[in-house]
Amino acid sequence: xxxxxxxxxxxxxxxxxxxxxxxxxxxxxxxxxxxxxxxxxxxxxxxxxxxxxxxxxxxxxxxxxxxxxxxxxxxxxxxxxxxxxxxxxxxxxxxxxxxxxxxxxxxxxxxxxxxxxxxxxxxxxxxxxxxxxxxxxxxxxxxxxxxxxxxxxxxxxxxxxxxxxxxxxxxxxxxxxxxxxxxxxxxxxxxxxxxxxxxxxxxxxxxxxxxxxxxxxxxxxxxxxxxxxxxxxxxxxxxxxxxxxxxxxxxxxxxxxxxxxxxxxxxxxxxxxxxxxxxxxxxxxxxxxxxxxxxxxxxxxxxxxxxxxxxxxxxxxxxxxxxxxxxxxxxxxxxxxxxxxxxxxxxxxxxxxxxxxxxxxxxxxxxxxxxxxxxxxxxxxxxxxxxxxxxxxxxxxxxxxxxxxxxxxxx
Numbered sequence: 078x079x080x081x082x083x084x085x086x087x088x089x090x091x092x093x094x095x096x097x098x099x100x101x102x103x104x105x106x107x108x109x110x111x112x113x114x115x116x117x118x119x120x121x122x123x124x125x126x127x128x129x130x131x132x133x134x135x136x137x138x139x140x141x142x143x144x145x146x147x148x149x150x151x152x153x154x155x156x157x158x159x160x161x162x163x164x165x166x167x168x169x170x171x172x173x174x175x176x177x178x179x180x181x182x183x184x185x186x187x188x189x190x191x192x193x194x195x196x197x198x199x200x201x202x203x204x205x206x207x208x209x210x211x212x213x214x215x216x217x218x219x220x221x222x223x224x225x226x227x228x229x230x231x232x233x234x235x236x237x238x239x240x241x242x243x244x245x246x247x248x249x250x251x252x253x254x255x256x257x258x259x260x261x262x263x264x265x266x267x268x269x270x271x272x273x274x275x276x277x278x279x280x281x282x283x284x285x286x287x288x289x290x291x292x293x294x295x296x297x298x299x300x301x302x303x304x305x306x307x308x309x310x311x312x313x314x315x316x317x318x319x320x321x322x323x324x325x326x327x328x329x330x331x332x333x334x335x336x337x338x339x340x341x342x343x344x345x346x347x348x349x350x351x352x353x354x355x356x357x358x359x360x361x362x363x364x365x366x367x368x369x370x371x372x373x374x375x376x377x378x379x380x381x382x383x384x385x386x387x388x389x390x391x392x393x394x395x396x397x398x399x400x401x402x403x404x405x406x407x408x409x410x411x412x413x414x415x416x417x418x419x420x421x422x423x424x425x426x427x428x429x430x431x432x433x434x435x436x437x438x439x440x441x442x443x444x445x446x447x448x449x450x451x452x453x454x455x456x457x458x459x460x461x462x463x464x465x466x467x468x469x470x471x472x473x474x475x476x477x478x479x480x481x482x483x484x485x486x487x488x
Contacts, residue, residue: 082273083274084267084271086229086267086269086272087227087228087229088226088269088271088273090223090410091203091225091226092223092414093205093211093220093221093223094209094211095212100226105132105195108140108195108196109196110197111195111196112194112195113236114144114145115145116145116150116191117150117190117191117206117384119146119150119151119154120207121158122209124208129161132144133161133167136162136167143168144167145169145243146172147172147187148171149173150189159469170466170469171469172187172466186395187390187395188395189384189395189396190277190384191205191398192398197232199228200228200231200232200235200236201225201227202224202225202382203223203382203384204222204372205222205369217366221365221367221368222369224382225400228269229269230266231274231275238277238398269404271404271407272404274290274400277399278397279396288315291315292314292318294381295322299327299376300376301327301329301374303330305371305372305415306373306386307334308342308388308391309349309388310345310349310388316349319331319356320352320353320356320358323357330419332361332423333362333368334362334368335362335363335364335368335424336366336367337368338369343362350426351431361423361424362424362426364424371399374408377405379408380404380411383399
């Protein structure tokens with residue numbers, strides 16, 4: 078499907094939970110008619126409880142609320158947490174639930190989006206979940222991440238998409254059989270100068286849409302590319318586009334995890350270092366805390382913020398959502414933020430530090446690049462079921478004593 082750029086939008090960059098949570102909670106407090114939320118992770122910690130409190134008040138004053146969580150990412154919500162919301166009319170949906178015995182193996186094709194729409198007029202898109210590890214006071218494991226708040230005609234498309242996701246989830250139809258969205262963009266007035274598109278990834282008609290937008294920007298880049306991505310292990314063609322951009326004189330910089338939340342993340346990305354650095358790509362490892370962002374800027378106008386990592390799970394399995402933005406002011410703001418990370422919080426990977434036996438490099442490269450070439454085809458062998466939304470009923474949950482357990486989740 079060809080995506081149409083929609084003019085007249087206004088975007089505000091939100092960094093980490095300190096900026097994101099107050100803006101979302103304020104929007105919920107001001108809601109008059111409707112609140113739609115999708116999230117991969119909702120934990121029953123101080124952030125989850127704060128969300129619970131504002132949703133409870135909104136429902137009590139008559140606001141219609143649909144809250145969708147992923148069963149794998151949000152497995153341990155207590156009966157009390159859920160029943161207090163559902164008792165006042167909140168419709169709480171669980172994406173692709175499974176029995177407790179199988180939760181940790183039911184890993185593929187997750188609902189990984191992080192979206193909010195309030196009253197059909199204000200939206201939030203990004204990578205931040207509802208958990209305390211997105212706040213600095215969580216400690217060394219607090220995550221560095223981003224989201225955007227947006228107003229304008231594009232909100233109508235996100236609003237339409239979220240309603241359709243709920244409708245298809247209830248019927249059990251395959252999510253990739255959904256109708257092509259026809260947002261009534263004229264229904265919302267222009268409020269800014271940004272042109273943007275809302276791009277999702279599913280396991281049917283839109284398998285490669287997010288990656289396609291990235292690769293188009295890489296091929297058109299003329300001056301600079303900065304990508305900050307937590308889980309980086311993209312396909313062969315994506316890596317080739319990065320190297321080609323560097324060879325034609327584009328300054329290509331990657332900000333990757335130097336203090337990873339999962340060691341395998343850094344190990345996987347580091348297998349690509351020699352190939353990329355040798356091709357002229359600059360790599361910076363963010364070392365202050367775990368990087369969780371999924372953002373990029375190209376040249377002086379193009380930017381993206383969203384939920385999609387650049388790894389096999391996000392690019393070939395999970396349900397994802399990004400906004401792609403053409404706006405010089407927003408590009409300048411995000412670029413300045415990322416340049417600050419590179420200057421003050423990152424360690425640059427030097428070519429001299431990548432010395433290793435030639436035989437090992439050749440063996441590793443053979444396996445890595447054959448994997449990257451063939452992975453999209455292999456994905457077709459993984460389960461491609463029609464995931465359903467289950468309306469959460471308190472009596473079906475675990476007992477109140479079964480509280481949140483600390484888990485490490487790909488997020």
